[in-house]
Amino acid sequence: MTVERLATDADLDGVLAIEDAAFNNPTTREWYESELKRPAVCFIYVLRTPECPVAAFCAFWRVVDQIHINNLAVLPAWRGQGLASHLLAEVMTESARMGVDCATLEVRRSNTAALRLYAKAGFVEAGVRRNYYTQPVEDALVLVCKSTP
Numbered sequence: 001m002t003v004e005r006l007a008t009d010a011d012l013d014g015v016l017a018i019e020d021a022a023f024n025n026p027t028t029r030e031w032y033e034s035e036l037k038r039p040a041v042c043f044i045y046v047l048r049t050p051e052c053p054v055a056a057f058c059a060f061w062r063v064v065d066q067i068h069i070n071n072l073a074v075l076p077a078w079r080g081q082g083l084a085s086h087l088l089a090e091v092m093t094e095s096a097r098m099g100v101d102c103a104t105l106e107v108r109r110s111n112t113a114a115l116r117l118y119a120k121a122g123f124v125e126a127g128v129r130r131n132y133y134t135q136p137v138e139d140a141l142v143l144v145c146k147s148t149p
């Protein structure tokens with residue numbers, strides 16, 4: 001497995017295919033194309049396996065010493081094999097290299113798999129955004145991970 005920054009149109013097609021497979025209201029190509037024009041803020045990492053050029057991805061913003069993870073997902077056929085854990089660990093390591101010491105994200109309250117993934121990575125609950133999601137309407141839990149000095 002390798003984790004690299006999104007580099008080509010084919011990588012973006014791979015990310016959008018995962019979006020379509022993973023989310024009820026997938027983030028649009030237009031959003032990604034607009035975000036990719038801000039490479040100092042918007043970071044997208046893709047996880048490659050020998051068989052699959054984009055098996056998972058993580059999109060986040062970096063603002064000074066913090067990142068906010070917007071999306072992280074794995075192709076359904078590749079789940080349950082540690083890919084998300086590996087990708088998240090690489091994102092946190094790479095962020096630390098950039099001087100980041102705090103990561104935040106929102107996650108659906110019912111998303112047990114994601115909540116376990118993030119808890120294993122050291123994220124803790126910091127708040128709730130009521131009815132944050134649509135399709136279906138659901139609260140978001142705000143999770144935070146701070147590196148220890």
Ligand SMILES: CC(C)(COP(=O)(O)OP(=O)(O)OC[C@H]1O[C@@H](n2cnc3c(N)ncnc32)[C@H](O)[C@@H]1OP(=O)(O)O)[C@@H](O)C(=O)NCCC(=O)NCCS
Nearest residue numbers: 022072073074079080081082083084085107113114116117
């Ligand atoms: C959440 C998601 C990214 C996990 O990806 P994954 O590659 O299967 O995760 P991993 O194999 O690295 O598993 C990490 C941990 O998550 C938990 N987990 C993963 N799948 C799970 C499931 N179906 N049910 C319960 N827990 C699960 C486990 O605790 C697991 O650790 P363990 O195997 O040591 O117990 C994947 O299910 C996904 O893409 N879901 C749809 C998109 C999404 O919800 N993204 C999160 C948005 S905030």
